[in-house]
Amino acid sequence: MQLLGIRWCVIRHYSCCKPKENHNKMVKYRLILLRHGEGAWNKENRFCSWVDQKLSRDGVKEAQNCGRHLKSLGFEFDLVFTSILSRSIQTAWHVLEEMGQEWVPTEASWRLNERHYGALIGLNRAEMALNHGEEQVKRWRRSYDVTPPPITEAHPYYHEIYSDRRYSHCDVPLEKLPKAESLKEVLDRLLPYWNERIAPEVKRGKTVLISAHGNSTRALLKHLENISDEAIVNVTLPTGIPVLLELDENLRPLGQHRFLGDQEVIQAAIKKVEDQGKATPVVKK
Ligand SMILES: O=C(O)[C@@H](COP(=O)(O)O)OP(=O)(O)O
Secondary structure, three states: EEEEEHHHHHEEEEEEEOHHHHHHHOEEEEEEEEEEEHHHHHHHOOOOOOEEEEEEEEHHHHHHHHHHHHOOOOOOOOOOOOOOOOOHHHHHHHHHHHHOOOOOEEOOOOHOOOOOOOOOOOOOHHHHHHHHOHHHHHHHHHHHOOOOOOOOOOOOOOOHHHHHHHHHHOOOOHHHHOOOOOHHHHHHHHHHHHOOOHHOOOOOOOEEEEEEOHHHHHHHHHHHHOOOOOOHHHHHOOOOOEEEEEEEOOOOHHHHHHHHOHHHHHHHHHHHHHOOOOOOOOOOO
């Protein structure tokens, strides 16, 4: 039996918490959000942001595992949205390939890009924590309305970013693109895309995958789940782990988002991302 693009027999076997019968009756739409697989600079613990790093070898494996897992759960996507950064696009490719759903249409927008980390781009988080303190690094990484210092033309990655052809194809002129963003500013640029492009497709009954980034996904979760400015500080997303959101007919969430997969492994992956901001040198895999 097909329900909302997911085989019913399988959805009953979600390992984390089995949804109650009443809950299932209220669920109208299911949405999968995904932070891309590990990128080369995630491995090096550097702020990557708008620098177009590709997936690492482990990142490719994460995306493939994610695709296999979603397939085993019976997901059938109708539409995929990505950012215009390669790591989110490549993740979508690997997920769809593993699912045998390469034909599914994909659409890329800068509005799903990672948060623009401004002058912090390229810097190592652990070194930043040593120089500025862990609290300051956490404020930069996780608070809702703190904008890091803007990127300037003197920054080593400024020209690589702004002379990239992809940014002359955006729906805002090049000079209006951000030079640094808080999470709030990410939500401001993402929301029109959600409202005008993604939400109508979800309401049309399409099963949608959004393959994006840690902070663009946090911003969307904050909006959809109405997470407070204080509580969003504690939301961290690991790479390559699908996040399920179940929504009612008005796209209001029914219960909290759920990470799909082995919960112990996921908690360890979340801790690893949080620990990237610690002053102690991060041990590379
Ligand atoms: O810009 C980056 O380096 C990370 C997020 O960094 P943190 O906010 O976790 O420091 O983004 P992503 O890997 O999801 O594209």
